[in-house]
Ligand code: B12
């Protein structure tokens with residue numbers, strides 16, 4: 001029987017569970033992991049990268065059922081461990097399951113940890129009804145906690161680093177978070193977590209040298225890396241496994257120390273591992289600047305090392321927003337130039353975008369919103385829809401926003417601090433009254449980001465600015481033009497999908513020897529699962545067609561003609577829409 005069971009309740013296999021299971025094992029504590037990631041992928045994120053929040057409660061119920069099935073093993077387990085994130089979606093899963101475990105196995109001790117204990121330890125401790133939690137890095141603290149409880153050693157227990165516990169009705173927080181020393185991180189092994197399709201996740205450094213105001217990353221301002229040789233030899237070892245094709249670095253900011261990365265990836269190139277794997281990671285714009293200019297040499301080096309794509313914390317394409325949120329470390333023009341340079345080098349980028357800070361004015365927001373949309377529309381970068389910023393409790397940014405009355409709940413109501421611990425999320429809504437109106441309208445409808453569907457609303461906002469003498473006529477025109485472009489795309493997408501659907505439908509009828517007519521169509525789709533299958537096929541084909549078409553749009557001359565020919569062969573239609581699609 002395991003002494004401790006760690007629960008993985010997300011749709012990926014986190015590195016934390018791996019790291020902790022390893023350190024518990026090393027300390028002689030029998031640990032097992034109950035991994036629900038396959039379950040979660042099926043139920044809440046069948047489409048990679050998109051959570052279906054309507055399905056969270058289904059997932060919770062499915063996990064509870066599974067826990068009941070495992071109750072023989074679990075009822076003799078002494079400790080359960082759960083990792084918490086200070087994030088709305090994630091906690092609507094972890095909190096109910098934690099409570100369920102507590103109620104179903106009252107004799108077991110429930111231990112929490114993870115990023116939420118860096119930002120709101122009291123709130124999560126209370127909401128999840130935990131017995132203990134560790135704030136910070138728990139490799140040493142968790143085994144120490146388990147050992148102290150098993151030995152009923154209260155002195156040792158209270159000496160556990162980062163311990164959060166209850167004393168009567170009070171929740172006691174530690175003086176300091178648990179932190180590994182520089183030497184411990186440097187000497188630690190590389191840990192890999194296998195994800196789908198031959199992709200593994202790892203990290204080569206903990207922490208980020210920057211300290212952006214909105215970010216809750218642990219070890220802010222003091223990153224510590226694993227030894228170069230540890231990373232290189234682990235990757236060399238991984239090369240023996242043919243299944244693995246991609247290595248993703250979950251470092252907070254992989255290129256913070258460019259000398260280190262040049263050393264490590266220089267060696268990877270020497271060993272030919274760049275031919276064996278493609279790499280990806282998290283970055284920020286300033287990683288690719290040198291003396292204020294685009295660092296082409298470094299970008300080309302990354303290309304040579306076989307970096308295929310990067311997630312970039314660009315956050316905004318407006319200078320005022322960048323000054324407030326990113327400390328002005330780069331400008332919007334530099335961000336755009338870096339994006340183009342990465343694109344020219346053939347490295348794909350996905351840019352994270354934020355809607356704005358406390359001081360953001362409507363015109364700042366509109367500029368960034370418009371630029372992100374246009375760049376994505378022209379396929380010169382993939383910019384996420386700007387999302388409203390969450391302010392983490394305890395941060396200076398949260399305090400400032402609180403004082404300025406800029407904190408609101410997810411539903412757009414003024415955020416109030418309570419004496420009782422709470423996990424209500426605080427969002428930052430700019431002070432500018434016009435922009436505030438737009439943000440609150442969005443939040444009241446349950447939204448948190450601004451997609452192209454908001455263009456009409458933004459045109460209205462821009463007109464309003466203009467009427468107030470803020471010279472927004474040019475922006476209104478640009479937004480209107482973009483609105484027209486998006487409408488065309490929307491119609492085309494619908495057309496493409498519908499044409500593919502009809503094509504798959506007639507193929508199905510032919511296959512069954514049915515005459516192609518409306519009656520047979522209706523008969524067919526009444527059969528369980530048929531319509532869904534055809535829809536799925538059509539959706540996939542439409543997506544592939546859209547991508548082939550986008551590639552063609554980026555080509556010129558002969559290569560464009562070749563691509564169109566390929567499309568005709570594969571889809572039965574080239575660039576002109578509407579057309580009839582023919583897919584076998
Ligand atoms: C990689 C990563 C991801 C990957 C995970 C991929 C994978 N297969 O591992 C993906 C992309 C899926 C992801 C998703 C999300 N992430 Co993320 N992610 C990270 C990142 C960059 C590194 C995490 C990591 O692996 N660290 C290395 C491991 C070893 O450290 P660790 O997880 O913190 O675990 C240690 C301690 O926390 C503790 N611990 C952890 N669990 C437990 C459990 C117990 C019982 C105990 C005692 C201790 C304990 O001990 C561990 C060892 O020291 C962090 C930034 C950071 N440095 O924390 C953000 C970060 C954790 N993510 C964050 C967020 C918000 C999210 C998302 C909610 C959405 C989003 N916007 O990205 C989702 C939610 C996922 C979910 N749970 O549903 C925030 C969390 C904010 C907060 N205060 O809660 C962070 C801090 C980023 C940030 N800058 O704000 N993420």
Ligand code: SF4
Pocket residue numbers: 208209210211212215216217252253284313
């Ligand atoms: S660069 Fe990224 S990881 Fe580093 S502090 Fe800023 S937002 Fe956080």
